[in-house]
Amino acid sequence: MSQANPAAPRALLERDYASALADFVSGTGEEALNRAYLIGRRAASAGIGLLDMATLHHQALAELPPARGPDGARRMALAGQFLVESLSPFEMTLRAHQDSARLLGLGGASGAQDSQIDRAREQLHTILDATTAVIYLKDSDGRYLFVNSQFQAVFGVRRQDVIGRVDHDVLPREAADMMSAIDRAVMEGRTPRELEESITEADGEHTWLSLKFPLIDDLGTPYGLCCVATDITQRKEQDEALRRAIEAAVVANRELEAFSYSVAHDLRAPLRSIDGFSQVLLEELGDRLDPQGQKYLGYVRESAQHMGQLIDDLLGLARVSRGDLHRGPVDLSATCRCIAERLQASEPARLVEFTIEDGVVADGDERLLRAVLENLLGNAWKFTGKRPLARIEFGARPEPRPATYFVRDTGAGFDMAYVDKLFGTFQRLHRTSEFEGTGIGLATVHRIVSRHGGRVWAEGEVDRGATFYFTLEEVSR
Amino acid sequence: MSDELHVPIESESDIVTARQHGRQLASLRGFSGADQALIATAISEVARNIVEHARRGEIILRSLEHDGRRGVQVVARDDGPGIADVGLAMRDGWPAVRSPGMGLPGARRLMDEFDLESTPGKGTMVTMKKWVR
Numbered sequence: 001m002s003q004a005n006p007a008a009p010r011a012l013l014e015r016d017y018a019s020a021l022a023d024f025v026s027g028t029g030e031e032a033l034n035r036a037y038l039i040g041r042r043a044a045s046a047g048i049g050l051l052d053m054a055t056l057h058h059q060a061l062a063e064l065p066p067a068r069g070p071d072g073a074r075r076m077a078l079a080g081q082f083l084v085e086s087l088s089p090f091e092m093t094l095r096a097h098q099d100s101a102r103l104l105g106l107g108g109a110s111g112a113q114d115s116q117i118d119r120a121r122e123q124l125h126t127i128l129d130a131t132t133a134v135i136y137l138k139d140s141d142g143r144y145l146f147v148n149s150q151f152q153a154v155f156g157v158r159r160q161d162v163i164g165r166v167d168h169d170v171l172p173r174e175a176a177d178m179m180s181a182i183d184r185a186v187m188e189g190r191t192p193r194e195l196e197e198s199i200t201e202a203d204g205e206h207t208w209l210s211l212k213f214p215l216i217d218d219l220g221t222p223y224g225l226c227c228v229a230t231d232i233t234q235r236k237e238q239d240e241a242l243r244r245a246i247e248a249a250v251v252a253n254r255e256l257e258a259f260s261y262s263v264a265h266d267l268r269a270p271l272r273s274i275d276g277f278s279q280v281l282l283e284e285l286g287d288r289l290d291p292q293g294q295k296y297l298g299y300v301r302e303s304a305q306h307m308g309q310l311i312d313d314l315l316g317l318a319r320v321s322r323g324d325l326h327r328g329p330v331d332l333s334a335t336c337r338c339i340a341e342r343l344q345a346s347e348p349a350r351l352v353e354f355t356i357e358d359g360v361v362a363d364g365d366e367r368l369l370r371a372v373l374e375n376l377l378g379n380a381w382k383f384t385g386k387r388p389l390a391r392i393e394f395g396a397r398p399e400p401r402p403a404t405y406f407v408r409d410t411g412a413g414f415d416m417a418y419v420d421k422l423f424g425t426f427q428r429l430h431r432t433s434e435f436e437g438t439g440i441g442l443a444t445v446h447r448i449v450s451r452h453g454g455r456v457w458a459e460g461e462v463d464r465g466a467t468f469y470f471t472l473e474e475v476s477r
Numbered sequence: 478m479s480d481e482l483h484v485p486i487e488s489e490s491d492i493v494t495a496r497q498h499g500r501q502l503a504s505l506r507g508f509s510g511a512d513q514a515l516i517a518t519a520i521s522e523v524a525r526n527i528v529e530h531a532r533r534g535e536i537i538l539r540s541l542e543h544d545g546r547r548g549v550q551v552v553a554r555d556d557g558p559g560i561a562d563v564g565l566a567m568r569d570g571w572p573a574v575r576s577p578g579m580g581l582p583g584a585r586r587l588m589d590e591f592d593l594e595s596t597p598g599k600g601t602m603v604t605m606k607k608w609v610r
Binding site for chain 2: 029030031033034037041044045081084085087088089091092093094095096097099141221
C-alpha cells in the first residue's frame with residue numbers, strides 16, 4: 001500500500017513538513033512538534049529514508065521567510081529541534097532493525113571478533129549460495145534479511161534490491177500475496193510448516209516444496225522466519241508419468257487377459273471337433289487305414305487332447321488372476337490330507353508316504369490356496385512317480401514372520417541352475433515324455449501367492465527331490 | 478520531585494498535552510534535547526495505544542530518583558478491553574501494519590525500562606522509565 005506510489009506520500013509530506021515547521025518557528029510549540037512526530041512516523045512507515053527527510057528539512061527551511069540576527073539564530077535552533085522530533089520515529093525503526101539484526105547474529109560484534117565472524121558469515125553464504133534450494137530469511141516485519149543466489153535466479157531479482165524490502169516491493173503481486181500470507185501464518189503459529197507452493201517462472205509453472213520455520217529468541221518471541229524451498233517440479237512430473245504408465249500397463253494387461261481368455265475359450269470348440277472326428281474316424285473307418293495310418297491318427301488325438309489340457313490350464317490361470325480375494329482362515333493341513341487321499345486313490349498301486357503337519361492354518365483365499373496345494377502336491381506326486389517308495393511332506397515354519405509353508409518330495413528334483421525358469425508360463429524343466437505336464441501349474445502357484453502378497457521359491461537337486469516354499473503376506477517392516 | 482501529573486487521554490490534543498508535560502519534566506530532570514524528543518515519542522506511542530484500543534485513559538508522569546540517578550516515569554493506564562496475548566502485542570508488526578518497530582515495542586526500545594500489565598476485560602497499564610545518562 002504505502003510502497004505502491006512513493007511519490008504521492010512524499011509530495012504530501014513535503015507540504016505538511018514545511019507548514020508544520022513554519023508554525024513551529026512562529027511559536028506554536030508542542031502542537032507543531034506533535035505534527036513533526038506524526039510526519040516522521042508516516043515517513044518511516046512509507047519507507048522514506050533519512051536522507052529524504054534531511055532534504056525535506058532543507059527545502060522547508062529555504063521556504064521560510066528570511067530572518068537575521070538573534071531571530072535567525074533562535075529560528076535555526078527551533079528548526080533543529082523540529083528535525084530531531086521528526087526523526088524520532090526513525091529511531092524506533094532503527095532500534096527494531098538493530099534488535100532483529102543482533103538476534104540473527106548479523107551485527108553487534110566488534111573488534112577482533114569481526115574478522116572471524118565475517119569469515120564464518122562468508123562461509124555460510126557460500127554454502128547457502130551453492131545449494132539448489134531457494135533460501136531466505138525475513139525479519140518479523142517481513143523484510144528480507146538474506147536471500148541466496150538461487151532465490152535471485154528463480155525470481156529474477158538482485159540481492160541488493162531485495163534486502164530490507166518486503167514481498168510486495170520485490171515480487172509480482174500474486175506471488176507476494178501468497179508468500180507473505182503463508183510466512184505470516186508460520187510466524188504467528190510459531191510452528192514450522194512444510195508445504196507445496198506453485199510459482200510461475202519464465203519456463204512455466206514450478207512446484208516447490210517449502211519448509212518454513214519461525215526464528216524464536218530466548219524469550220520465546222518470534223523475530224523472523226527462514227524458508228528452504230526445493231524445486232520438485234521434475235519429481236512431480238516423473239511421479240505423474242510413472243503413475244500414468246502404470247495405469248496404462250494395468251489397463252493393457254487387463255485387456256490382454258480378457259483377449260487371451262476369449263481366444264482360449266473359442267479354441268476349445270474346434271479342438272473338440274478335431275478330437276471327436278478323429279475318434280469317429282478311428283472307430284468307424286479305422287479298418288480302412290493301415291496300422292501306420294491308425295498310429296498317425298492316434299497322434300492327432302493325443303495332440304488335440306494335450307492342447308485341450310493346455311487350454312483348460314490357461315483358463316484356470318486366468319481365473320486365479322481375476323476376481324476378488326476372499327481372505328479367511330484356511331486349514332491347510334486338512335486341505336493337504338484331502339488332496340493326498342485323492343492322489344493315492346488315482347494310483348492305488350504306488351507306495352507314497354505322506355507326512356502332513358497338523359493344525360497348519362493360514363490366512364488366505366480358500367479356493368485359491370487349494371489350487372496352490374493341488375499344484376504343488378500334484379507335482380510332488382508326479383515327480384516321485386518313478387520312485388518305488390517316495391515321501392511327500394507338507395509343513396510350516398511360523399517364525400520368522402511371515403510364516404513359510406513348504407511341500408517337499410523325494411522325486412526327480414531339478415537343477416538349481418534353472419530355478420528361475422520354474423515359475424514361468426509354459427516353462428518345463430522335464431520333457432513331456434518323462435513327466436506329463438503343460439508348464440502352467442507353477443505359474444498358477446506364483447500368480448496366486450503374489451496376489452496374496454506373498455513369495456514362492458524352490459530348492460532342489462537332480463534326483464534328490466525338491467522343496468517348494470511360499471508365504472502369504474508381505475514381509476512386515 | 479515526587480508529585481505526579483495526571484493527563485487524561487481521549488483525543489489527539491490530549492496527546493499533545495501529555496507530550497508537552499513529559500518534555501518539560503524531562504527537560505527539568507536534565508535530559509538532552511534528543512532524549513526529550515525520544516520521551517515525547519514514547520509518550521505518543523503509548524497514548525496512541527490508549528486512544529486506539531481503549532478510547533480513553535490517562536498518562537501519569539513522575540520524577541524518579543534512585544541511587545543518585547535521575548529519571549522520569551511514564552505510566553499509561555486504561556480500563557479498556559485489555560490485551561489477551563501480551564507476547565503478541567509486544568512483537569513488531571508484520572507487513573500488514575507496515576510500521577516496523579512502532580507501537581508498544583517501539584516505545585519499549587526508546588525507554589530504559591518497560592513493563593506491561595494487562596487483564597483482558599479490565600484494562601492495561603504500561604510503565605516506562607528512562608534515566609539521564
